[in-house]
Every structure is written in C-alpha cells, then in structure tokens.
Amino acid sequence: MxxxxxxxxxxxxxxxxxxxxxxxxxxxxxxxxxxxxxxxxxxxxxxxxxxxxxxxxxxxxxxxxxxxxxxxxxxxxxxxxxxxxxxxxxxxxxxxxxxxxxxxxxxxxxxxxxxxxxxxxxxxxxxxxxxxxxxxxxxxxxxxxxxxxxxxxxxxxxxxxxxxxxxxxxxxxxxxxxxxxxxxxxxxxxxGSASAELVKYASNCFLAMKLSYVNSLAELCERVGADIGDVTEGMRLDDRIGSSFLDPGPGWGGSCFPKDTRALLSTAEDARVDFPLLRATIGTNGHQAHRVVAMVREAVGGQLAGVRLGLLGLTFKAGTDDLRDSPALAVASLLAAEGAWLTGYDPCVARDCGPVRVLASAEAVAANADGLVVLTEWPEFAELDWPNLAAAMARPVIVDTRNLLPVEKVVEAGFHLVSLGRPTPARPGRTGPDPHRL
The missing domain is CATH 3.40.50.720 (NAD(P)-binding Rossmann-like Domain)
Known part of the structure; x- marks a missing residue:
C-alpha cells in the first residue's frame, strides 16, 4: 500500500x-x-x-x-x-x-x-x-x-x-x-495529460448543455400544449440519448457547472475555437431564472410587490447543503428585487440566505403565504400534507419548478399548480385551465 x-x-x-x-x-x-x-x-x-x-x-x-x-x-x-x-x-x-x-x-x-x-x-x-x-x-x-x-x-x-x-x-x-x-x-x-484534463470539462459542460436544452424544450412544450414529462420519457427510451439530466428545473448551479462552463469557453477562446453551443448553454441558463420569476408573477396575479412567497428548497440540488451558485437563490434574488417577501425551508439550511428568511418547516413557510415555489427536488416535498398546507395559505398557489409534486393530490387539495413544461391542470369541478385571478 x-x-x-x-x-x-x-x-x-x-x-x-x-x-x-x-x-x-x-x-x-x-x-x-x-x-x-x-x-x-x-x-x-x-x-x-x-x-x-x-x-x-x-x-x-x-x-x-x-x-x-x-x-x-x-x-x-x-x-x-x-x-x-x-x-x-x-x-x-x-x-x-x-x-x-x-x-x-x-x-x-x-x-x-x-x-x-x-x-x-x-x-x-x-x-x-x-x-x-x-x-x-x-x-x-x-x-x-x-x-x-x-x-x-x-x-x-x-x-x-x-x-x-x-x-x-x-x-x-x-x-x-x-x-x-x-x-x-x-x-x-x-x-495524455491534456486529454485527461479535458475529459472533466467536456463531461460537465455536456451535462450542463443537456439541462439547458431540456429547459428550453420545457418552454416550448408550454407554448404548444405538450407535456415535457412525456417528451423526455420518449427521449429516455433512446439508448443514444441516455436517461439522466433530462429533468427541467430553475437552472443549473453548484460548485462545478458554472465554473467549468466558463473555463472551457475561455480555453476555447484562447485557442481561437468558436464554441457557440457552449456560449448558448450558459446564456440559456441565465435566462431560466428570469423565466421562473415570470411564471411565479403570472401565477400570483401579475405582480410581485408585497406578495408573500414560501420557497421550498434553497440548495442547488437535493442531497447537499451547498448553496454555491444555487439557482434557487438566483430566483429568490429576482423575486425580492420585484418586492416579494420571502421565507424559505430547506432540510439542510438553517440560516437566512440573502433576502430569504429561513424557517423550520414547509408548514411554517406556507402559513399566510400567497404562493409556494418548489426550487429544489428534495423528495420529502412530494409527501407534504397538501390539504393542511392549502388551508394555511392566504392563496393556494404552487409553482413547481422541479415537476416533483404529485399533481392529482395537490390539485385535489385545492391548489392552483403551475409546472415547467406541462399544461396547467384544472381544479376539481372545472373544465378548463384555472384563470388564477385570486
């Protein structure tokens, strides 16, 4: 040894x-x-x-x-x-x-x-x-x-x-x-050493590209009435594409993807190699937080000033306590800039994060809130007591940026649910999309 x-x-x-x-x-x-x-x-x-x-x-x-x-x-x-x-x-x-x-x-x-x-x-x-x-x-x-x-x-x-x-x-x-x-x-x-070094960047940047691609695809699904879940399920069945990194979300972040995409683009520029695909991958990710904010704004009635929002998830992904370059915090900053009052809950975060006052439970952030926004895919969020949350809120609205929540249970509890790349489900007793003018 x-x-x-x-x-x-x-x-x-x-x-x-x-x-x-x-x-x-x-x-x-x-x-x-x-x-x-x-x-x-x-x-x-x-x-x-x-x-x-x-x-x-x-x-x-x-x-x-x-x-x-x-x-x-x-x-x-x-x-x-x-x-x-x-x-x-x-x-x-x-x-x-x-x-x-x-x-x-x-x-x-x-x-x-x-x-x-x-x-x-x-x-x-x-x-x-x-x-x-x-x-x-x-x-x-x-x-x-x-x-x-x-x-x-x-x-x-x-x-x-x-x-x-x-x-x-x-x-x-x-x-x-x-x-x-x-x-x-x-x-x-x-x-060779240069090839080994490039393997790391190439892998991370390719995964970031897949995420940016599926986020743009989700936006297209919303415009044409398709369901991103069904579309990606069809894609996953193709062995050439693979099953991972095909879930839409509020953007990618963490300690690696933002750093590595910028570094590889810098390396390409130094080598005088045009890499528009990587540049678009980064740009698309920057757009995603603004798109999520627009969805939240529309879901709560068209303006965010004075609106009380509860954020579910603050880390850049589930299974970690890492807040570095978290897309959840990028969304939170934009929401706060438009005047929203923010509370948040994350199983691995105990301190306030910028404009977000961190509370001890999902139930606490739901109390008297005008809307909830799911930003990190913690599995426990899918198991919440939806009728209890709906009763505690001022307005039962949820924007699920991870497509994590059980749609039928959430809607049956009385929520207006908005998801990325999916048609908005009608509430029980309705025959069409909820106009959510609350």
Whole structure:
C-alpha cells in the first residue's frame, strides 16, 4: 500500500483522503485552516455528505488517516501527493490557478525523489504539462487525475467509480496512479495529460448543455400544449440519448457547472475555437431564472410587490447543503428585487440566505403565504400534507419548478399548480385551465 499526501481538506480533498484510507493506503491530509484541521481530527466534517464522516472516523481510528496543519509533512513523507486545491473562476472567466502554482512551488523543494504529484483539481487542458516545468524536478512526475464526484454521492462515486482517468506523458507514472484505485475495480483510461484534463470539462459542460436544452424544450412544450414529462420519457427510451439530466428545473448551479462552463469557453477562446453551443448553454441558463420569476408573477396575479412567497428548497440540488451558485437563490434574488417577501425551508439550511428568511418547516413557510415555489427536488416535498398546507395559505398557489409534486393530490387539495413544461391542470369541478385571478 502507498503513502499518500493530500493537499487541501475541502470537499474533494477530504473525500480523496478518507476513501484512499478506506482502500488501505496511509494518508496524511493537509490544510491551512487551523479550525478545519482541528474539527477533522474529531471526525467533524462540517458538510452534509452521507458516509464521509464515518470514513474519516474509521481511517483515523485505524491509524491510516491523519490531518495536519500546513503542507510540509504531507509533501515530505508521501510517494504520491494529490493536489485538491480550489481553482475558482478568474476575472476573465478562466480558471484561477494561483493555489495550484503555490503548492507546486512548495512541492519542488519538499517532495522525495520518485514522488508523483497528482493534480486532482480541475484545471484547463495543458496545465499539467506546463506546470511540470515549474516543478523542475526530473525525478518527480506530474500527473492529471480529475475527480468525478457528485455532491451527496461523493463516497460512492470514489469507491465505486464509473471510470478512473489518468493523464501523463510518462505512462509508467500514470500506471502507478491507476494502481492506487485497484480496490475499486473501475475501468481506467490512461491518456495524455491534456486529454485527461479535458475529459472533466467536456463531461460537465455536456451535462450542463443537456439541462439547458431540456429547459428550453420545457418552454416550448408550454407554448404548444405538450407535456415535457412525456417528451423526455420518449427521449429516455433512446439508448443514444441516455436517461439522466433530462429533468427541467430553475437552472443549473453548484460548485462545478458554472465554473467549468466558463473555463472551457475561455480555453476555447484562447485557442481561437468558436464554441457557440457552449456560449448558448450558459446564456440559456441565465435566462431560466428570469423565466421562473415570470411564471411565479403570472401565477400570483401579475405582480410581485408585497406578495408573500414560501420557497421550498434553497440548495442547488437535493442531497447537499451547498448553496454555491444555487439557482434557487438566483430566483429568490429576482423575486425580492420585484418586492416579494420571502421565507424559505430547506432540510439542510438553517440560516437566512440573502433576502430569504429561513424557517423550520414547509408548514411554517406556507402559513399566510400567497404562493409556494418548489426550487429544489428534495423528495420529502412530494409527501407534504397538501390539504393542511392549502388551508394555511392566504392563496393556494404552487409553482413547481422541479415537476416533483404529485399533481392529482395537490390539485385535489385545492391548489392552483403551475409546472415547467406541462399544461396547467384544472381544479376539481372545472373544465378548463384555472384563470388564477385570486
């Protein structure tokens, strides 16, 4: 088994460290945040990620996982050093590699001969080969090994991955990194470093494109009287298309898609490659929040000033507590800008978020509200007591931006329900769409 150093104890670094320890390796995970290191020493991970705290505790008890302040120990003792530091969006849209360069400058003096430096952070194509010159150590190899972790499923994605991608101009170094994942049984792709780096961006941007496509398709369905659920069900049956990322919503967000789409577009522009499809993907996503606000405005009678709205879901997706670039918060900001009074409930959010006053339950946000807006696809929202909610509201109106709710139950409870890409169902006793002039 190998001695592994992990630089950065954030979402990717912590998952990488804990999972490699589970696979039997000895891992030292370093971070510059003293409070974070102390908390991790107590197996307190500070984020909602199922199974991760248990792995941290298990690795620590077994002596295979330690957390240290500062990078020196993790660099000096390891056969492999994984860089898991942030690469945020820079002012020009490109990835900011400041943290990567800082660690590599430190590593060139500290790592042992024969060490492999592994860039797990998401970096533009060509970065690994270029930064090898920064290290300047012929006895040290720099390898790309992008991560493919979904928030809320990170442990499973690491230990049972669909693929392991490793890129290097030195195949021997790449094979050594692949061997670290032997316990997962995953298929491995060994390629050049630029190709490996591009796999990550290409995958995320393609998924973002699918979501933007289906959101535009949902808008078309509304205009022509089609049902987006039936349309996408027909699409899912085609093996060439696949079944995932075909659900409409208020837009895509989170820590990866917004950053990676802008970074890939910047890379294309630097290479003088026109990429209008990616540009349209980003633009369509920016339009989606405004479209949702227009639907809410119409559903509550044509204006939002002074309207009391309860928001169900604030994180960028279900299964995480991550609020970064959340489309729910983008919608909330636009609603507040038009004068709406906002309360919200999310199972993983306990503090107020900008203009949204966070309450303890869905029932609390429904009380005396003029409308509810479902913005995150938490499964528990589909199981709410609809008659009770309708009775508590000033006006029983729901805009379901995730097409999550059971239509018949909601309508039978007396709600006027508006969904993305679906005809508005008539209330019991009506023969046509509800004019919702409340």
């Amino acid at each position: 190998a001695r592994i150093g992990v630089i950065g104890a954030g979402y990717v670094g912590l998952t990488t460290a804990a999972c490699f320890a589970r696979l039997g390796h000895t891992v030292v995970c370093a971070d510059v945040d003293e409070a974070r290191v102390a908390a991790l020493g107590r197996a307190e991970i500070g984020a909602y990620e199922p199974g991760l705290a248990d792995l941290v505790a298990e690795g620590s008890r077994a002596g295979r996982l330690r957390f240290v302040l500062g990078n020196a120990e993790a660099l000096a003792e390891a056969d492999f050093v994984f860089l898991c530091v942030p690469t945020p969006t820079g002012v020009d849209g490109a990835a900011d590699l400041t943290a990567v360069h800082a660690v590599l400058r430190e590593a060139r003096e500290a790592v042992r001969p024969g060490c492999v430096l592994v860039i797990k952070s998401t970096v533009p194509a060509g970065t690994t080969e270029r930064v090898a010159d920064l290290v300047g150590r012929p006895d040290v190899r720099v390898v790309s090994n992008p991560e493919f972790l979904r928030e809320g499923h990170a442990v499973d994605d690491f230990l049972r991955p669909q693929r392991v991608v490793v890129g290097s101009e030195e195949e021997g170094a790449a094979r050594r990194v692949v061997a670290l994942y032997a316990g997962t049984g995953a298929p491995a792709l060994v390629t």
